[in-house]
Amino acid sequence: MASKRKAFVDKKHCVSCGCCVKVCPISAISIYCGVFAVVESQKCVGCGMCAKACPASVIEIKEAQ
Amino acid sequence: MKKQKKHWNDYLYIFSAAYLILGFFNILFAYLGLICFFTPLAVAVIGGSKAYCNRYCGRGQLFSILGDKLGLSAKKDVPKFIKSKYFRYGFLIFFLVMFINMLFNTYLVFSGARDMKEVVTLLWTFKAPWKWAYSGGAAPAVAQFAFGFYSIMLTSTILGIITMLLFKPRSWCVYCPMGTMTQTVCAIRNRGKIKAYEENSK
């Protein structure tokens, strides 16, 4: 069963370092055009690994509407 | 949880660590650091991506190892101002000005207006004697550039280590001038795609 909690990126403050991409166990997050990270919502299981690793702390795990 | 598979490029931290150590033995190794300057820019300008940051930067990996594997990082959020555009661009500009200043110093030595100094300047302020790492053999200006460039590399490592200890392991990446510069290049180069993306996700 897919969890409803998902990762959300504050794109304005993302520094596109890729730390989140490195730790995501299911490759649900990637860097778009070298500018910000984007989450594939269907894939994301809301584990929070990316949020923990993000040096800018711009990822939030919250309920998806 | 499943770990991602390791690739050869996950070991580039060895290159970064070796680079810093070699500078203690022979300052001329400083020139190797130019790779870390031109590769990310070339990748951003030609490829329009941050593949360098995302996969090949040994410095970022080094901070991860120190902070995560060795547990040296407090893993706190960075203060808000550090991730503001003002601070990131301000630091980039400051960094570039200091870089030009370093090039100018090299020029002064080249033109004979100033003597070559065997010092490594830390945090743009403290001059550490570094005589042991240079035994002559290169033109004075060539050596001067090596001292200047290594000063920049060591200074940024020190700053990175401080923010690694205080905040998240790779906090340096938030205000790293190379990171800011390549992100900006990508944003300009891919502005069409970015705009389309933002309109789609509205």
Ligand code: SF4
């Ligand atoms: S780790 Fe954070 S700052 Fe870095 S790319 Fe991912 S979301 Fe952006």
Ligand code: SF4
């Ligand atoms: S919350 Fe977990 S699954 Fe979702 S993007 Fe982050 S690391 Fe990947």
Ligand code: SF4
């Ligand atoms: S932001 Fe700087 S330190 Fe971080 S991965 Fe990119 S080039 Fe390396």
